[in-house]
Amino acid sequence: xxxxxxxxxxxxxxxxxxxxxxxxxxxxxxxxxxxxxxxxxxxxxxxxxxxxxxxxxxxxxxxxxxxxxxxxxxxxxxxxxxxxxxxxxxxxxxxxxxxxxxxxxxxxxxxxxxxxxxxxxxxxxxxxxxxxxxxxxxxxxxxxxxxxxxxxxxxxxxxxxxxxxxxxxxxxxxxxxxxxxxxxxxxxxxxxxxxxxxxxxxxxxxxxxxxxxxxxxxxxxxxxxxxxxxxxxxxxxxxxxxxxxxxxxxxxxxxxxxxxxxxxxxxxxxxxxxxxxxxxxxxxxxxxxxxxxxxxxxxxxxxxxxxxxxxxxxxxxxxxxxxxxxxx
Numbered sequence: 001x002x003x004x005x006x007x008x009x010x011x012x013x014x015x016x017x018x019x020x021x022x023x024x025x026x027x028x029x030x031x032x033x034x035x036x037x038x039x040x041x042x043x044x045x046x047x048x049x050x051x052x053x054x055x056x057x058x059x060x061x062x063x064x065x066x067x068x069x070x071x072x073x074x075x076x077x078x079x080x081x082x083x084x085x086x087x088x089x090x091x092x093x094x095x096x097x098x099x100x101x102x103x104x105x106x107x108x109x110x111x112x113x114x115x116x117x118x119x120x121x122x123x124x125x126x127x128x129x130x131x132x133x134x135x136x137x138x139x140x141x142x143x144x145x146x147x148x149x150x151x152x153x154x155x156x157x158x159x160x161x162x163x164x165x166x167x168x169x170x171x172x173x174x175x176x177x178x179x180x181x182x183x184x185x186x187x188x189x190x191x192x193x194x195x196x197x198x199x200x201x202x203x204x205x206x207x208x209x210x211x212x213x214x215x216x217x218x219x220x221x222x223x224x225x226x227x228x229x230x231x232x233x234x235x236x237x238x239x240x241x242x243x244x245x246x247x248x249x250x251x252x253x254x255x256x257x258x259x260x261x262x263x264x265x266x267x268x269x270x271x272x273x274x275x276x277x278x279x280x281x282x283x284x285x286x287x288x289x290x291x292x293x294x295x296x297x298x299x300x301x302x303x304x305x306x307x308x309x310x311x312x313x314x315x316x317x318x319x320x321x322x323x324x325x326x327x328x
Contacts, residue, residue, distance in 0.1 A: 007069040011052040015044050037062045056129040067118035075113045076134040082106040086124040104236040107167040169271045174285040175200050230256040239282045242305040246279050284320040291328040298325045
């Protein structure tokens, strides 16, 4: 097993230390995993106003354990990630330890660097991640939130995934996937990535600000950690393959171990829309991403997304974006 332990709050140092741990050379704040350890990369990005981000996309062949010892200075780590664990994953945050297996997980969460954190990933794990360091000064100037605010501290201390873990919805997915797409040939790569990551940050904190009144009122979280996990499985299954018809409500309810009515109401509560409305929204966002890549024709995109009739594809696309796919 490869072990990497660190205590700094600077992503450049994190990248250098991680690269050393896996014995990989760094070029332009970017490294790729050696073939015997995994496949993929980790890279550092500078964001406006001094913020830093690390973007990762890799699949492991060897077990890796990464631990951060609580730092003396408080900075916030905002993580957007999609992870598939075919084996086991162990996550520790301060005194909380979670061990799970065969997990599909996609969402966002804010951590304090004052907490000890560690995660151990088994071989076969596929991880896509965007992590941003948020300073106290940035929080204060942009959100009017002081690091010592009682509500923020309540949020960071909450154990329930139903409140402080935010599953990806269609908007999150579109922005997240846009950052993880290959932009090597784009002359505007840096500006594009910075823009999409700042939109992710804005969306997360907009949601956090909306949740703060509930925290101050100490309202009860309606969904359990297990229910959130099941809904993420449903969401992943629902949008797994657009080339064929989506799963039925009965199939999805079986995956969620919920009644169809409970599944429908819970899914809408977490993702903001009905199951098939969400499916179609993500489907059309995928179509737009493919068209903007300039690598595929309208016909090729429609076929990839399961349309045998291109007129139906054009109508669906126009309904969502108010323009025809041929005009993108």
